Amino acid sequence: MISPVLEVRGLVNRFGTQVVHDGLDMEVHEDEVFGIVGGSGTGKSVLLRSVLGLQRPQAGTIRIEGHDITQLAGDALRAVKARYGVTFQQGALYSSLSLLQNVQLPMVEYLPVLSPSARDELAMLKIRLVGLPADAARKYPAELSGGMIKRAALARALALDPRLLFLDEPTSGLDPIGAAEFDELMLYLQKQLRLTVVMITHDLDSIFRTCNRVGVIVDHRMETDTLERIVDHPNPWIQAYFHGERASIHLGVTHGT
């Protein structure tokens, strides 16, 4: 048994009297695409922020590749942060930097040994890899379309070739064709680069196309199972989510296979 890439145990997050998570457990294994699902306000983003070390939980452990980030600070925490890539919902590209400079920023921070020309070439490699044209590299985020921003954010997340990738609502704001293309791109890269992907999403198409396992946040905890089995979970919210009208076209497919 290989230890999980990401392991959350007994996570508690509270804001004042408002309880967000109360003993949440989550495990993500190597090479899988793990989807995080939950209604609005159930704390998907708070979970992501905790895992990324952007906010300290009240209790619980969060292990990334075996390192408990709740116990780390300074350089040790920084070293763990170099091992994963993140894309944020709105892209969060640095608006005063060109796309090329955006992708280079993690390299400048963590790999000062790279020469400027090597950085250029490696950044261009990532930009082309996510399917953006070479002439997009000189553009600024304000000049990119919504779909290009999502891809650009992915290119930046891959700058240091992480094996663990967090995607926050990667297909939100994209048209169905663009969203499907993004899913395919993500699956292609996941196979080629042997990525472990943790994805927050609302997009049912995306879940059924890409996820191996799904964690649903209900009642401040997480119910985790494979996609085939989670749809039969008795929790009413999960039932409503996976058996609503919008999900019906997918269920025939998963049950059939």
Next chain:
Amino acid sequence: MRTGPYDWRRMVLEVRSTELGLALDLTGEWRALSFAQIDAALAAVDLGGAGHIEITTERLAALDLTGAWRLRQFVLHARQMGAQVAFAGTPPDQLRLVEEVLSPLESAKAAPQAVHGGGPAGPLEAEVVTLAFIGRRTVTLWEDMIGALAFVGRLTATAAHLLPHPRGLRPISIARHVYDTGITAIPIVALIAFLISVIIAYMSAQQLRSFGAEIFVVDLVTIGVLRELGVLLTAIIVAGRSGSAFAAEIGSMKLNEEVDALQATGVDPVEALVLPRVLGLFISLPLLTVIADLIGLIGGAVLCAALLHMPLDQYVNRVSQAISPTTFWVGIIKAPVFAVLIAMAGTHRGMQVRGSSRELGRLTTMAVVQAIFLVILADALFAVLFMEIGV
């Protein structure tokens, strides 16, 4: 801790000499975060006329794109040096991926260079560049002035359109800006006014004492604060506080597409965002000036009492002799003009923000610099005007 495949392992490069040349054996993890070691190890390989290089990658624990890219650089370099490079077994997938992505780019880059062939750089180049720079700046400056004029026109038209219907002026919004730009500024404005009057009183007392004319300290403080410094310093503080706030608020709303949302809803942003700010400051700056004047006079009184042992009734008496009926009004009349200049500089620059956070910073800076410049310029014009009409 157990050693799963996710644990970090060193990259190792073994180099052996063979009959044909070199054999490279790659093991361990060749990943981005150990690029320094990878780079050093590959750079240290002595190609020294090796005819044939065989690379074994099959025992690699991990090779990522950064590692594969460096390996490709090495292979290209070795081929350039005349070596034959071959992989034992199949080359790694990552190398193929890098090859697929980069080789079309490189051939595209190589092509146009061959066509151009470096034409002679003309001797005129430096001058042309300078001329182009001056020209571009002139055009930008011209466009900027036209833009500012258009903004003033638009604001005036909106105001003229709305003034007959005071309800449309958004009184709640105006009240908020009176609070933000006026009431919250009272402490700092009062403090500065107090300190300025102390400075004037102290300096003039030192000079006038040698003439035995200490009583004129009161005249200097009173006239200096009421006519000039009370309103000017208040305006400069407000330009720094509120001019920047206007530009930053509206600018970030532009970046966030909130201004577009307003416009799409059919709300004129000049009417909803600019005019309430201009009117709010139009109300609050004169009121702040009154406070500054008052505190300035009090500061004068305190210092005259402390420094010159002048009783309060004598100070008050002297103040009423020093001022003419116009002294106060000559100062206060400038406040609304300064208010409009500050508010327009701030809101206009805010509305110009587009694209990036850097623009926001640039235009906020510009708003403050321009607001202060315009205030001082207007003050100079007022000084000339008042001298001409003899007040």
